[in-house]
Amino acid sequence: MGYFSGFFKGLKSLFTGMRITGKYFVSPGEIVTQQYPDNRDTLILPQRSKGEVTMPHNADNKHRCTACGLCSLACPNGSIEVISRMEVRNEKQVKVLDGYIYHLEQCTLCGLCVKACPQDAIEFGNKFEHAVYNRQNLTKTLNLPGSSLLEKEKKAPAAAPKDSNQGSTKETI
């Protein structure tokens, strides 16, 4: 008895599946799954999707990386190399970015580097098609040739208190 009830249950389940398959076969306009790669040109990925680490540059070819190296320290598998040099600016020695080397071939897209960056200098890009014949082609330099650091705008000095009796006696910097 158990054998026959199991047989008919399986048959019913089979026809249920076949009915759904047949429905979408005769009305393909109702298909809701992504037709990748046919829709490659119109494919819109969610903003949060992680394809690779990128370093945004503005129209003046400036980035926000100060070459502090925190992203490299945060990376668990050594996918980031920050190469820096010292320059004299306004009579001070400052560190500037020489090369930001990103090894996409070993990156797990964990996001720790992006979280660690205090300057928001790196972020995730959506590009996800990374197939290459030579894995060395996945090692990328993220800072563009001739790019430089985007200097932060200096904050306007705080306004002095109107009533000198209420404010502190310290001078405004």
Ligand code: SF4
């Ligand atoms: S996403 Fe993760 S693995 Fe990839 S470079 Fe950043 S910290 Fe390293």
Ligand code: SF4
């Ligand atoms: S990307 Fe951010 S954390 Fe990494 S070196 Fe540049 S400023 Fe520092």
